Amino acid sequence: MVHAMAEATKTQTVQTIGKYELIRPIGDGNMGTVYLARDPFSLQDVAIKIATPKPADDDRIARRRRKLFYIEAKAAGMLRHPNIVATIDAGVEDDRRYLVMEYVPGASTLDRFCRPDNLLPIEHVVGTMLKCAIAFDYAHNQGVVHRDIKPKNIMLTQDNEVKICDFGLALITSADINDTQVMGRLGSPRYMSPEQVSEEMVTNQSDVFSLGVVTYELLTGVSPFKADNISAIARRITREAHKPLTEYRDDIPPALVHIVDRTLKKHPAGRYQTAMDLAGDLSLIHDEIRHTTNQLSSTRQFERVSRLSFFEEFEESEILETVKAGEWEEYEAGNEIILEGEFDKSFYLLISGKVSVRRADLEVDVLRPGATFGELGFIVNQARTATIVARDKATVLKIRSSLIERTSINCQLRFQKAFLKNLAERYCSTMNFIARSKR
Known part of the structure; x- marks a missing residue:
């Protein structure tokens, strides 16, 4: 009962x-x-x-x-x-x-990366916008114009895949639905196209303009049409040129500057005619960046990681296997590497620099080269229990369990041993911190 x-x-x-x-x-x-x-x-x-x-x-x-x-x-x-x-x-x-x-667990919206202190690498920005452009071209070909493209409506999954959401202000161009359309000035003011602001006819090229605004923010952390009120924003969008990207940073390839400038033309005739046209140019610059960016070669990467204590019992071939199974990432001081509460099955090895371990805004540890973090997420895919922030310029090797499983048996065994050793050391460090805090 x-x-x-x-x-x-x-x-x-x-x-x-x-x-x-x-x-x-x-x-x-x-x-x-x-x-x-x-x-x-x-x-x-x-x-x-x-x-x-x-x-x-x-x-x-x-x-x-x-x-x-x-x-x-x-x-x-x-x-x-x-x-x-x-x-x-x-x-x-x-x-x-x-x-x-x-439902997309562990995804982050792009507004997190539209801050000057937390920008994505240029290659990552271009790759993300390339996927967006292709997806929006698909939507346009189905007769759907989004009309509210902004960072909060674009998500990145744990595997850095794009997921576009919120079609709440969409325009459907099908003839059989015109009587139920909602017209007028719709959208988020900072991301509207000039024709949206002026309440003129909106086409797929309006979405191209909004994608340009998002790209500008991802590259600079600043809105191209920032102003104190909606009227001033509208005036800047329709009449004033945006500040050149080169005034914010000098490492953006000229071809990418040209692409963004073209998306932000005031009149649709000056923009890309379709999102696929934009995707084509982004694809070219993405390939160029990947080939010309100043990345370390596998040999140079090997030289840097082989000196770390994590690899002290590895054979040279096993170190190379591990390096090839990981992603080499660099973060500027203040950038978040992982965020408390997020889901991510990656494990991180700190190659250079120092990082801060924070829980509820309290710094509980400082890690130095050779240290690891992200172990629990790597093992059980649970929400991150701490935020990791670069204290100075930091380089990490990001490793996913699915890629380690593809290495040789000897490499896997060596990796598991080093992984458990580091996990035990982190546990002891945490226990020592708790003991000190209770005194």
Whole structure:
């Protein structure tokens, strides 16, 4: 009897919509709150955007919200692309409209990398925008213009794959849906195209302009049309030239500067005609950067890592295997390498520089070359328990478990031994810190 009452109470406290059990809010989108939820039949985690009518809305605003929801559900349902968040289901329950989407665990939105102190490497920016351009060209060919491209609507997964989301302000160009379109000045002011600001006809080239704004911010950490108010932003977008990228940094290839400048032309005729045209130029510059950027060769990388204590028992061939299985990454002082609460199955070996280990904004340790971090995520794929920040310019070797598994048996055994040794040392260091803090 008691068990039955407990089960009944548990059932009553679980919030649901449709067949889905709501777990917790994870974000806000246009016209709705996004929740992490679960399909009780497939046990699959999903993201659900719920649009709830607001008591203060008059009939006109309420109709507008309903139209926007219908457009988002329709637009998202038309698109099936690996770089666009998939739509699974949609419905209405008790006047609450909901959209069920693919859940992407551990993803970060690009606004995190639009700060001057946390910029991505140029090659990474170009690769990310290349994937975006290809995905948006697909959407445009399906008759969907996003109209709200901004860093918060583009995610990077744990494997650095792009996932575009939030088609809540989309324009669908199909003739059979024109009567339900919402027109006017729609979008986020800093990322609007001149034709959006002027409430003129919007085409796929409007999205090209917005992609240019996002690229500019990823390269500089600054908005090209920054101003104190919406009117001033609108004036800058429609009338004033953006500050040249070269005024912020001198390491951007001239060809990339030209690409960004072309996307930000005031008149659509001066821009790329399609997102695929933009993708073509980005692909060329991406290949050029990969071949000309000043990266260490495998031989030079070997010389640097072979001196570290982690590799002291490795054979030379096994060191080379490990280096080739990893990604060589560099971070400027203040850059976040991993973030507390994120999911990431990578393990990091510090090659040079120093990094700070922080928990809840408290520095608990400082790591030096030869140290490792990210061990728990590497083993059990749990959320990161600390934030790692570069104290000065730092170089790390980022290693994924799936790539280590492809190395030779001897290399794997050697790696596991060194890995466990470092894990034990980190454990002792943490215990010592706790003991000192209690004194």
